[in-house]
Amino acid sequence: MSTDRTGESPVISVRDLRMQYGDKTVLDGLAFDIAPGGVTALLGPNGAGKTTTVEILEGFRQPSAGKAEVLGTDPLKGGDAWRARIGMVLQNWNDHGKWKVRETLSWFSDFYRPFTQPWDLDELLDIVGLTEHAGQRVGRLSGGQRRRLDVAAGVVGRPALLFLDEPTTGFDPRAKRDFHDLVHRIADMEGTTVLLTTHDLDEAAKLADRILILAGGNLIADDSPDALARSVSDTSEIRWRENGVLQVHSSDDATAFVRKLLADEHADVRDLEVSRATLEDAYVSLVEAFEAGRADEAVTAFQEVTR
Numbered sequence: 001m002s003t004d005r006t007g008e009s010p011v012i013s014v015r016d017l018r019m020q021y022g023d024k025t026v027l028d029g030l031a032f033d034i035a036p037g038g039v040t041a042l043l044g045p046n047g048a049g050k051t052t053t054v055e056i057l058e059g060f061r062q063p064s065a066g067k068a069e070v071l072g073t074d075p076l077k078g079g080d081a082w083r084a085r086i087g088m089v090l091q092n093w094n095d096h097g098k099w100k101v102r103e104t105l106s107w108f109s110d111f112y113r114p115f116t117q118p119w120d121l122d123e124l125l126d127i128v129g130l131t132e133h134a135g136q137r138v139g140r141l142s143g144g145q146r147r148r149l150d151v152a153a154g155v156v157g158r159p160a161l162l163f164l165d166e167p168t169t170g171f172d173p174r175a176k177r178d179f180h181d182l183v184h185r186i187a188d189m190e191g192t193t194v195l196l197t198t199h200d201l202d203e204a205a206k207l208a209d210r211i212l213i214l215a216g217g218n219l220i221a222d223d224s225p226d227a228l229a230r231s232v233s234d235t236s237e238i239r240w241r242e243n244g245v246l247q248v249h250s251s252d253d254a255t256a257f258v259r260k261l262l263a264d265e266h267a268d269v270r271d272l273e274v275s276r277a278t279l280e281d282a283y284v285s286l287v288e289a290f291e292a293g294r295a296d297e298a299v300t301a302f303q304e305v306t307r
């Protein structure tokens with residue numbers, strides 16, 4: 001197993017990973033490492049292979065070829081001790097709707113107990129905002145409350161690695177904010193490595209320090225959200241009101257422009273706003289460029305066949 005510059009072994013290591021469903025190639029030689037700690041978001045269009053990748057890493061799916069190591073182990077060979085170091089928040093899991101919330105968490109906690117020191121259930125219920133629903137049947141929870149229970153069940157064993165698959169689907173804005181605080185807390189205070197898949201690019205930008213974009217069976221981008229946004233455009237848009245009139249200016253050096261603007265003591269500058277390209281801008285532009293390139297490739301291949 002390779003180590004990174006800090007000498008730490010990666011939590012996830014993927015080499016030449018391939019996945020073929022019939023004659024359809026979904027993963028085409030995928031390779032990446034994820035070092036311990038931090039939040040990595042795996043993004044990509046529908047059908048890009050994110051769930052397939054995550055399910056391979058969780059040990060639920062056998063790749064057609066290539067190598068995956070999670071916490072130093074081939075996921076297909078991981079036993080209970082390995083599984084206990086991993087937390088999962090899946091899109092769907094079958095549960096016992098008649099079980100009560102605390103009882104369900106306690107059941108998960110008991111699985112982890114021989115291997116780790118699980119969270120105190122009252123503390124965890126409080127963190128995920130389910131204290132007052134502790135005695136309620138799971139089948140009676142709202143969608144958002146149910147998702148909070150999913151998150152609690154995923155982290156109850158204080159995992160070294162947490163998979164979050166579309167974790168905030170159905171959350172109201174406040175629940176989403178609470179959830180983001182929870183993920184920051186888990187990543188910062190517990191040192192848990194988090195792999196997140198989401199279509200919510202605002203969420204990815206808020207939570208992740210590293211973004212992987214999967215398209216056409218391989219990574220088309222691997223960088224921080226900020227660096228990706230800058231790769232699309234260094235230009236910022238500056239808006240303000242002057243004597244009640246809206247002004248808009250584009251600049252490659254927003255700081256210098258704003259400094260100059262505010263230095264003019266005669267100017268009545270109000271409602272100043274500076275906005276830059278977002279992760280969403282970068283994502284759309286990278287995926288569109290990739291798809292346009294593939295369209296060119298398809299045209300070339302077609303021309304070669306028909307020549």
Ligand SMILES: Nc1ncnc2c1ncn2[C@@H]1O[C@H](COP(=O)(O)OP(=O)(O)OP(=O)(O)O)[C@@H](O)[C@H]1O
Pocket residue numbers: 021026044045046047048049050051052053
């Ligand atoms: N068991 C399977 N048998 C055949 N094809 C499959 C199977 N599972 C997934 N696929 C196909 O593989 C491709 C990738 O699916 P996957 O669910 O990994 O993508 P995804 O990036 O997670 O998509 P989404 O964003 O829509 O959740 C899709 O075209 C899907 O139809």
